[in-house]
Amino acid sequence: MWARIGSAFAAFLAGLALLWIGTPALVPLFLVLSGIGVYEYAAMLRLRGVRVHRTILIVMTVLTVPAALPSGHPLAPTGWLPFPPREALLVGFVLVLLGIATRQPHRDALTTVVYTLLGYLWIPGFFSYLLTLREFPDPVLGLATVLLPTLAVVASDVGGWVFGRAFGRTPLSPDLSPDKTVEGAIGGLVLAAAVTPFAAALLHAGPGAPLPVVIALGFGVAIAAVSQIGDLFESLVKRWAGVKDAGLFLPGQGGVLDRIDSHLFALPVAYLLLSFVGHV
Numbered sequence: 001m002w003a004r005i006g007s008a009f010a011a012f013l014a015g016l017a018l019l020w021i022g023t024p025a026l027v028p029l030f031l032v033l034s035g036i037g038v039y040e041y042a043a044m045l046r047l048r049g050v051r052v053h054r055t056i057l058i059v060m061t062v063l064t065v066p067a068a069l070p071s072g073h074p075l076a077p078t079g080w081l082p083f084p085p086r087e088a089l090l091v092g093f094v095l096v097l098l099g100i101a102t103r104q105p106h107r108d109a110l111t112t113v114v115y116t117l118l119g120y121l122w123i124p125g126f127f128s129y130l131l132t133l134r135e136f137p138d139p140v141l142g143l144a145t146v147l148l149p150t151l152a153v154v155a156s157d158v159g160g161w162v163f164g165r166a167f168g169r170t171p172l173s174p175d176l177s178p179d180k181t182v183e184g185a186i187g188g189l190v191l192a193a194a195v196t197p198f199a200a201a202l203l204h205a206g207p208g209a210p211l212p213v214v215i216a217l218g219f220g221v222a223i224a225a226v227s228q229i230g231d232l233f234e235s236l237v238k239r240w241a242g243v244k245d246a247g248l249f250l251p252g253q254g255g256v257l258d259r260i261d262s263h264l265f266a267l268p269v270a271y272l273l274l275s276f277v278g279h280v
Contacts, residue, residue: 019134019143019146019147019150022142022143023131023139026130026134030128033256036255037124037127037256039054040246040256041122041123041257043247044237044246045115047243050111052115052119053100056116060093064086065131067128069131069135070132086128097113097116097117126268127260127263129271130146130267132271133146133271133274141204143203147203148199148219148274150263152227152266152270153262155194155196155220156191156224157188158191159187159224160185163187164180164181165184168181169183175239176235177231180231185228188227189224191224193221197213197216197217197220199216200216200219219270219273222273227262227266228262229265230261230263230266245258246258
């Protein structure tokens with residue numbers, strides 16, 4: 001337990017430092033974590049006899065970097081593309097997968113297409129919103145924008161752990177994660193809702209003013225909820241593959257996917273919510 005707490009705290013501090021540095025530090029972080037995550041995902045699927053186009057996923061991870069950056073960024077292609085690069089990349093990726101499946105048909109060709117597409121959307125696709133949020137609405141305010149969902153996820157994890165140990169009685173999803181309880185999940189929602197308005201006021205997320213308290217409360221609850229769903233989804237993949245951890249890259253922590261699973265769902269939802277209220 002102490003190894004897990006220590007490495008989690010060290011990873012949190014390192015993450016804050018990288019977020020403060022900005023995109024020059026986050027791009028290598030995104031490439032490394034997404035690349036490892038793709039390898040972990042492919043390894044788990046292989047245990048069930050499912051093959052994915054791992055090399056294409058790595059190439060797509062690299063191509064996602066400029067597609068995730070906002071218009072005006074030196075690496076963004078929006079200056080010469082007449083359409084959104086993220087959507088164009090996804091459409092092109094699907095066409096490539098379908099082209100390979102029809103050019104080299106085999107019994108599991110469609111299964112390979114589906115799971116390769118899922119791997120891209122789930123790992124580099126969702127995780128790329130880390131880069132998008134860090135640059136919106138500009139590099140200065142982007143720090144506050146990306147810190148909000150990050151702190152909400154951390155608050156959800158801490159609240160879930162504390163409330164679960166203190167009051168946990170009712171299993172949340174015994175088939176996927178026997179240690180998680182309904183009481184812990186509620187505690188995560190409550191702590192995230194409590195932390196987010198204060199964080200929003202301190203960070204001044206958005207152009208010119210912090211999020212209103214009511215919106216910040218709803219934002220915290222929504223991010224906590226989807227982060228818990230993200231954690232359970234990764235548990236679903238692991239149970240299906242028959243493994244306890246996605247990998248052994250961090251002491252006491254399991255694999256990279258075990259550490260970023262909550263953020264994978266939280267980041268794109270945060271972008272959509274903040275866009276909806278006009279703060280990115």
